[in-house]
Amino acid sequence: MMENEQITLPQLTFLWVWGIVATGILYFPTTISRHVVEDAWTVAVPFFLAFGAMIAWLHGVLGTKFSRMTLIGICETICGKIIGKFLGLILVLWFLFVTALTLRLVGEFVVLTIMPETPLIAIVLLFMVLVAYSVRHGIEVIARTGEILSPVSYVAIAVVVVLVAKEARFENLLPFMAQGWGPPIRAALTPVSFAATTLGALMFTPSLNRPRLLKLSLVLSVVVVSTAGLMIESMSTMVFGAARREIMFLHFDLIRLIKLLNIHLGLQSIFMTVIICGSFLQVSLFYHLTVVGLRQWLGLMYYRPLVTPLGVVIIALSVLLFENILEIVDFMDKFLPAASLTLQVGIPCLLLLGARVRRL
Amino acid sequence: MLLLLLLVFGGIIALEAPGLVRKQMWGELAAFGFLLALGMALSMAQMLDIPLPNPTKGIEALFKPMADAIDKVLMVK
Amino acid sequence: MKFWKRIWRSAARKTKNDPAGGSQPLSKSLAVNLARVRTILGENSDIDIREFSIGKRQQVAGFLVLVDGLVDKSIVNDNILQPLLTSARLVEPDGFPPGKRVFQQVKESILAVGHLEEVYTMDEVLDGILSGDTAIFLDGNEAAFIAGTRGWESRGVQESVVEMAVRGPREGFTETLRTNTSLLRRKIKNVNLRVENMLVGKQTRTTVCLLYIKGIAGNKVVEEVRRRLEHIETDAVLDSGVLVEFIEDAPFSPLPTVYLSERPDTVASKLLEGRVALLIEGSPTAMTVPTVFMEFMISSEDYYSRPIYATITRWLRAISLLATLFAPALYVAAVTFHQEMIPVELLLRMAGAREGVPFPAVLEVLIMGIIFEILREAGIRMPRPIGQAVSIVGALILGEAASRAGMVSNPVIIVAAFTGITLFAISSPELSFSLVAFRVFFVFLAATFGLFGIVTGALFTLVYMVSLRSFGVPYLSPLAPIILSDLKDTLIRAPWWAMLLRPHFTGGQNPARQRFLLRPRPPAKK
Numbered sequence: 001m002m003e004n005e006q007i008t009l010p011q012l013t014f015l016w017v018w019g020i021v022a023t024g025i026l027y028f029p030t031t032i033s034r035h036v037v038e039d040a041w042t043v044a045v046p047f048f049l050a051f052g053a054m055i056a057w058l059h060g061v062l063g064t065k066f067s068r069m070t071l072i073g074i075c076e077t078i079c080g081k082i083i084g085k086f087l088g089l090i091l092v093l094w095f096l097f098v099t100a101l102t103l104r105l106v107g108e109f110v111v112l113t114i115m116p117e118t119p120l121i122a123i124v125l126l127f128m129v130l131v132a133y134s135v136r137h138g139i140e141v142i143a144r145t146g147e148i149l150s151p152v153s154y155v156a157i158a159v160v161v162v163l164v165a166k167e168a169r170f171e172n173l174l175p176f177m178a179q180g181w182g183p184p185i186r187a188a189l190t191p192v193s194f195a196a197t198t199l200g201a202l203m204f205t206p207s208l209n210r211p212r213l214l215k216l217s218l219v220l221s222v223v224v225v226s227t228a229g230l231m232i233e234s235m236s237t238m239v240f241g242a243a244r245r246e247i248m249f250l251h252f253d254l255i256r257l258i259k260l261l262n263i264h265l266g267l268q269s270i271f272m273t274v275i276i277c278g279s280f281l282q283v284s285l286f287y288h289l290t291v292v293g294l295r296q297w298l299g300l301m302y303y304r305p306l307v308t309p310l311g312v313v314i315i316a317l318s319v320l321l322f323e324n325i326l327e328i329v330d331f332m333d334k335f336l337p338a339a340s341l342t343l344q345v346g347i348p349c350l351l352l353l354g355a356r357v358r359r360l
Numbered sequence: 361m362l363l364l365l366l367l368v369f370g371g372i373i374a375l376e377a378p379g380l381v382r383k384q385m386w387g388e389l390a391a392f393g394f395l396l397a398l399g400m401a402l403s404m405a406q407m408l409d410i411p412l413p414n415p416t417k418g419i420e421a422l423f424k425p426m427a428d429a430i431d432k433v434l435m436v437k
Numbered sequence: 438m439k440f441w442k443r444i445w446r447s448a449a450r451k452t453k454n455d456p457a458g459g460s461q462p463l464s465k466s467l468a469v470n471l472a473r474v475r476t477i478l479g480e481n482s483d484i485d486i487r488e489f490s491i492g493k494r495q496q497v498a499g500f501l502v503l504v505d506g507l508v509d510k511s512i513v514n515d516n517i518l519q520p521l522l523t524s525a526r527l528v529e530p531d532g533f534p535p536g537k538r539v540f541q542q543v544k545e546s547i548l549a550v551g552h553l554e555e556v557y558t559m560d561e562v563l564d565g566i567l568s569g570d571t572a573i574f575l576d577g578n579e580a581a582f583i584a585g586t587r588g589w590e591s592r593g594v595q596e597s598v599v600e601m602a603v604r605g606p607r608e609g610f611t612e613t614l615r616t617n618t619s620l621l622r623r624k625i626k627n628v629n630l631r632v633e634n635m636l637v638g639k640q641t642r643t644t645v646c647l648l649y650i651k652g653i654a655g656n657k658v659v660e661e662v663r664r665r666l667e668h669i670e671t672d673a674v675l676d677s678g679v680l681v682e683f684i685e686d687a688p689f690s691p692l693p694t695v696y697l698s699e700r701p702d703t704v705a706s707k708l709l710e711g712r713v714a715l716l717i718e719g720s721p722t723a724m725t726v727p728t729v730f731m732e733f734m735i736s737s738e739d740y741y742s743r744p745i746y747a748t749i750t751r752w753l754r755a756i757s758l759l760a761t762l763f764a765p766a767l768y769v770a771a772v773t774f775h776q777e778m779i780p781v782e783l784l785l786r787m788a789g790a791r792e793g794v795p796f797p798a799v800l801e802v803l804i805m806g807i808i809f810e811i812l813r814e815a816g817i818r819m820p821r822p823i824g825q826a827v828s829i830v831g832a833l834i835l836g837e838a839a840s841r842a843g844m845v846s847n848p849v850i851i852v853a854a855f856t857g858i859t860l861f862a863i864s865s866p867e868l869s870f871s872l873v874a875f876r877v878f879f880v881f882l883a884a885t886f887g888l889f890g891i892v893t894g895a896l897f898t899l900v901y902m903v904s905l906r907s908f909g910v911p912y913l914s915p916l917a918p919i920i921l922s923d924l925k926d927t928l929i930r931a932p933w934w935a936m937l938l939r940p941h942f943t944g945g946q947n948p949a950r951q952r953f954l955l956r957p958r959p960p961a962k963k
Contacts (some may be wrong), residue, residue, distance in 0.1 A: 144913070269778050301387075312372070312400070330894070
C-alpha cells in the first residue's frame with residue numbers, strides 16, 4: 001500500500017517544473033548551442049512546447065485512465081504478469097539511471113563553478129544525504145518543500161533575466177531560421193527527453209488528490225518550462241551571440257555580467273542557490289519515484305527501508321556513469337533523446353494501444 | 361578510506377535493520393540487504409579501481425541506430 | 438530492553454500506592470472523620486482545624502479545615518464561621534434534627550459563600566483544602582462542604598516583561614490560575630469559551646486549565662490535547678515549560694512546536710483562531726497549540742498597528758531571521774571559498790582587514806559567536822545595573838581590544854554584532870534561542886562546502902520544518918502547503934476587514950470570521 005500521502009495538483013506542477021528543468025537550465029544551453037545559436041529561442045517555444053505538451057498529455061491520458069494504479073501496476077494489468085514485470089523493471093532501472101544522471105549533473109556543476117578543489121564524490125555524497133533524508137519523509141514533504149521554494153525561485157530567475165536585459169543586443173537573434181527546421185527540432189530533443197520524464201508522475205497518481213486533472217497539471221508544467229526557456233534562451237543569445245557555443249554553464253556567466261550602479265552584484269550566488277534548490281527537488285523527485293516503483297515492483301509494503309541502500313547505489317552509479325563533463329554533454333545531446341523517447345514515449349504508447357486492444 | 365566506507369555501511373545497517381527485524385518485514389529486509397550489497401560492491405570496486413561495466417556504454421550501444429536515424433531525418437550534419 | 442521495562446514497571450507500581458488511603462468515602466461519624474483528617478494531614482503547622490458546634494443548644498458538632506495562607510481569612514470569618522456560630526442560633530431549636538436535614542439547612546440558609554459543593558470522599562476534601570478552599574464537616578453526615586475561600590498573596594496583574602508592546606493591552610498573566618482565566622473571560626465574553634480543569638502531577642496536583650472556544654476549535658484537537666494531558670504521570674509540573682515537554686509532537690526538535698505567551702490578548706486571539714490554550718497553576722506563561730512556525734514571526738502588536746506598518750515590520754523580522762541564520766556562514770563561505778563573488782572593492786577592504794589575523798575565518802566567527810552568546814547569557818542573569826556593565830565591558834572594550842591587537846578582524850566583529858542584533862529583532866525567545874544551534878550548523882557546512890554547504894544545510898532545515906507537525910497541523914502551514922486565504926496573515930498583514938476566514942487548519946470547520954464587505958467607505962451620494 002502507499003503510505004497514506006496526498007499531494008495537490010499545484011504541488012505536482014511545481015515539482016515537475018523542476019523535474020524537467022532544474023539541471024536543465026545549466027546544460028540545455030550547451031546542448032542547444034551545438035545545433036542552433038540565433039534560433040535558440042525557437043527551441044523553447046514552438047518545438048519544446050509542442051513536443052513536451054504532447055508527451056505530457058499522453059502520459060496524463062494514461063495516468064487518468066488508470067488513476068488507482070501506479071505505473072508498475074498499469075504495466076502488469078495491461079501486459080500480463082511476465083511482460084508487465086519486464087517492462088516495469090526497465091522503467092525502474094531507467095529512472096534509477098535518470099536519478100544518477102541528474103545527481104551527477106548537479107555535482108559537476110558545483111565542482112566546476114564554485115568548488116573546484118573539492119572532490120566530486122564529496123559534493124555528491126552531501127547532496128545525496130540531503131535528498132535521501134527528504135525522500136524518507138515522503139512525497140508529501142518533497143511536494144511541500146517544492147511549494148515553498150518554487151515561487152521564490154521563479155521570482156529570482158525573472159529578476160535575473162530583467163537585470164541582464166541591459167546587455168542584450170537584438171541583432172544577435174538574426175538571421176531568423178537560416179538553417180531551416182532541422183537543427184532547432186534536433187536541439188529541442190534534449191529538453192524534450194527531460195520533459196518525457198513526466199511518465200514518472202504515474203508512479204504516484206494514487207496519492208494525487210484529484211487525479212482527473214493530472215493531464216492539465218503535467219502540461220502546465222511543460223508550459224511553464226517553455227516560457228522560462230523562451231526568456232532565458234533568447235536572452236543568452238542576445239547577450240553572447242555566437243560566443244555562446246564556447247561557454248559551459250552559460251547562465252552562470254550571464255549572471256556574472258550583471259552590474260547595477262556600476263557594482264558587480266555577485267548574483268551568481270543567488271542563481272547558484274536557486275539551481276541547487278531546484279536540483280534538490282529534481283533529484284528527490286526522481287529518487288522518490290524510483291524507490292516507489294521498486295517497492296511496487298518487488299511487491300513490498302513500505303518503501304522507506306529501500307531509501308538508504310538505493311541511495312548508495314545511486315551515488316556509486318553517478319560517479320561510475322561518466323568520465324568527464326564532455327562525455328555527459330555528448331550523451332545528453334545524442335543518446336539521451338533516443339533512449340528517453342523510446343522508453344518514455346514508446347512504452348506508454350504501447351500500453352495505451354494494449355489497453356485499447358484488451359478493452360480495459 | 362576503505363575503513364571509513366565500511367563504517368558508513370555498518371552505520372546504515374545498524375540504523376535500519378533492527379527496525380525491520382522487529383516489525384518482521386522480511387521482504388523489505390531482503391530487498392534492503394540486496395540493494396545494500398549491490399551498493400557496497402559498486403562503491404568498493406570504485407574505491408579499489410576495479411573496472412566495472414558502464415551502463416552508459418550499454419545504453420549508447422543500444423540506442424545508437426536510433427540516434428543516428430534521428431540525425432538523418434532532421435538532416436543535421 | 439525487557440530488563441529495563443521490568444524495573445520501570447516495578448518502580449511505577451511503587452509510586453502508585455497511596456499512603457493516605459484518601460479514596461475511601463467519608464464516615465457518618467464526626468469523630469471518625471476528624472481522626473482521619475488528623476492522621477492524614479498530620480503535624481502540618483499550616484493546617485488549621487477549628488471545631489465548633491451549632492444550634493441554640495449547640496446540639497450539632499462540626500469542624501472546619503483549611504490551610505492557613507491559602508484562604509481569604511475574612512471570607513472564612515465573616516461568611517462561614519460567623520453565620521455558623523451566630524445565625525444558626527436563630528433557627529428553631531428543633532430545626533436542627535441530626536442527620537441529613539441539618540446539612541441541607543446549613544447549605545440553604547447559613548453559609549454565605551458563592552462556591553459551595555458537597556463532596557463524599559476524603560480525596561476531594563484534600564484537593565479542596567490544598568487548593569485554598571475550606572472544608573466543613575458536620576456530625577451525622579457522610580458528606581462535607583467545600584466552600585470557595587481561595588485567596589492568597591500574589592503578584593498583581595502587571596505588564597509582561599518578556600513580551601513588550603508599544604500598542605495594545607499591557608496586562609500580563611500572573612501566577613494565579615483564576616486570575617488568568619478571568620483575564621481571558623474578560624476578553625471573550627462568550628459561553629462557548631470552555632474552561633476545563635485537569636489535575637496533573639502526582640505530588641504537586643497542579644491544576645491545568647484547558648481553554649478553547651467550542652464551535653471554533655476542532656474537536657479532534659481538543660480531544661488530543663486532553664488525551665496527552667491525561668497520559669502524563671509524573672511527580673511535578675512546575676511550569677508550562679515542563680508541560681510543553683510532555684505534550685509536544687517533536688520532543689527533540691530544536692524548533693519550538695508549542696507557542697508560549699504571557700499576554701492575555703495574544704492567547705485570546707489564538708483561541709479565536711480555533712487553537713487550544715493551556716494555563717497552568719503557578720505559571721504566568723500560557724501555551725497554545727496547534728502551533729505553526731509563522732506564529733513565532735508575528736507579534737501581537739502587528740494586529741493593533743496599521744497594516745502597512747505591520748507588514749513592513751514582518752518583512753524586517755523575516756530579513757532578520759535570514760540574516761541571523763546565514764550571515765556568519767555566508768561570511769565564512771565568501772572568505773574561504775568564493776572570493777570571486779564578493780565585489781572587488783569590498784574584497785580588497787576585507788583582505789586588508791584580515792591581514793595578519795592568525796586564525797582561519799571559521800575559527801574567528803565561531804569564537805566571536807561564542808563570546809557573544811556568553812555575553813548575552815551573562816547579561817540576562819545579572820541584576821540590571823551589572824548587566825549593563827557586562828555588556829559595555831564585553832561589547833566595547835573586548836571587541837575593540839581584540840581587533841586592535843589583531844586577534845580578530847574587524848569584519849568578523851561586524852558580522853557577530855550584526856548577527857546578535859538581528860537575533861533580538863525576532864520577538865519570540867523560544868525561537869531565537871533555537872536559531873543559535875542552526876547558525877553553528879551552517880557555519881560548519883560553510884567551512885567545509887562553501888555556499889553549496891550552506892544551501893544544502895538550509896534545505897535540510899527546510900525539509901525538516903516541512904516534515905514537522907504540531908497536533909496534526911503542518912508546521913510551515915500557510916506557506917507549505919500553501920493556504921491562499923491564510924497568506925493574508927503571514928508576510929503581509931492584511932487589514933482586519935479583509936481577513937474573512939479563520940486559519941484553515943485550526944478554524945477550518947467554522948471558517949467565517951466576519952461579514953464580507955466590511956471595508957469602511959464614504960456614505961453613498963445620491
